[in-house]
Amino acid sequence: MDTFGVVVVAAGRGTRMGTAESKQYLPLGGKPILVHTLETFERMAEASEIVLVVGAGEMERCLDYAVEYGLRKVRVVAGGAERQHSVRAGLKALGAEVEWVLVHDAVRPFAEPAHIIACWQEAVAHGAAVLAVQVKDTIKVVDEGGIIRSTPDRRTLWAIQTPQAFRRPLLEKAHAAAERDGVLGTDDAMLVERLGQPVRVVQSDYTNIKITTPDDLAWAQWYGERNRERESE
Numbered sequence: 001m002d003t004f005g006v007v008v009v010a011a012g013r014g015t016r017m018g019t020a021e022s023k024q025y026l027p028l029g030g031k032p033i034l035v036h037t038l039e040t041f042e043r044m045a046e047a048s049e050i051v052l053v054v055g056a057g058e059m060e061r062c063l064d065y066a067v068e069y070g071l072r073k074v075r076v077v078a079g080g081a082e083r084q085h086s087v088r089a090g091l092k093a094l095g096a097e098v099e100w101v102l103v104h105d106a107v108r109p110f111a112e113p114a115h116i117i118a119c120w121q122e123a124v125a126h127g128a129a130v131l132a133v134q135v136k137d138t139i140k141v142v143d144e145g146g147i148i149r150s151t152p153d154r155r156t157l158w159a160i161q162t163p164q165a166f167r168r169p170l171l172e173k174a175h176a177a178a179e180r181d182g183v184l185g186t187d188d189a190m191l192v193e194r195l196g197q198p199v200r201v202v203q204s205d206y207t208n209i210k211i212t213t214p215d216d217l218a219w220a221q222w223y224g225e226r227n228r229e230r231e232s233e
């Protein structure tokens with residue numbers, strides 16, 4: 001109950017970033033993006049182990065990073081074709097004693113430890129929880145012809161982030177059911193939701209972005225630099 005295991009998924013290709021190098025390996029303040037993400041969990045006493053899921057051809061490079069950056073909790077495994085397959089591979093590699101699992105995107109390097117703990121604690125209390133922020137824009141449902149069909153009440157809309165925290169057997173059951181039913185979800189909460197199990201939302205920061213496109217990377221460079229300046233003051 002007093003620790004959790006972490007699955008950090010990093011086996012994507014980053015097609016929307018459009019760089020030759022997969023985005024999780026691009027430099028941010030002199031280190032690969034995924035190293036910043038791993039360091040956050042490495043420093044947290046509550047994180048007992050970290051399974052890093054990477055492309056099959058990147059395992060050696062990531063093992064080298066673990067040594068270079070002193071990431072002693074990190075083990076590296078190969079991922080799959082879709083994010084969901086990568087999470088499943090990570091889940092299988094977690095130690096048998098791990099009861100609570102946090103799934104996190106390698107390309108979210110700004111998750112705050114206080115929010116990570118809050119998310120985990122909410123899962124401990126209720127079984128499943130995710131970090132999220134309320135949307136700031138007005139969101140429309142638009143049909144294929146470009147016509148607005150509805151405007152959902154903004155007070156009910158949240159942009160979902162990671163980490164996403166679960167009691168391990170619940171997440172394993174959700175993944176097994178999704179595979180059996182041929183369902184692919186864009187996050188893990190969705191797979192738990194379809195079992196009819198409640199997933200709680202925990203308020204996060206807008207700064208816990210997923211670095212997806214070049215403008216995200218530019219913002220991350222600026223934000224990382226600003227944080228480093230503040231730390232050195």
Ligand SMILES: Nc1ccn([C@@H]2O[C@H](COP(=O)(O)OP(=O)(O)OP(=O)(O)O)[C@@H](O)[C@H]2O)c(=O)n1
Nearest residue numbers: 009010011012013014015016081082083086106
């Ligand atoms: N087969 C996959 C696909 C994605 N991911 C990981 O899931 C996270 C969130 O996915 P996303 O931002 O969509 O990354 P990519 O799939 O790499 O991006 P794109 O969709 O632009 O190709 C990333 O850390 C990514 O590496 C993964 O581990 N395995």
Ligand SMILES: C[C@](O)(CO)[C@H](O)COP(=O)(O)O
Nearest residue numbers: 083105160161162186187210
């Ligand atoms: C899991 C996630 O980061 C929550 O916002 C997101 O759903 C991943 O989606 P993507 O399709 O891989 O960008």
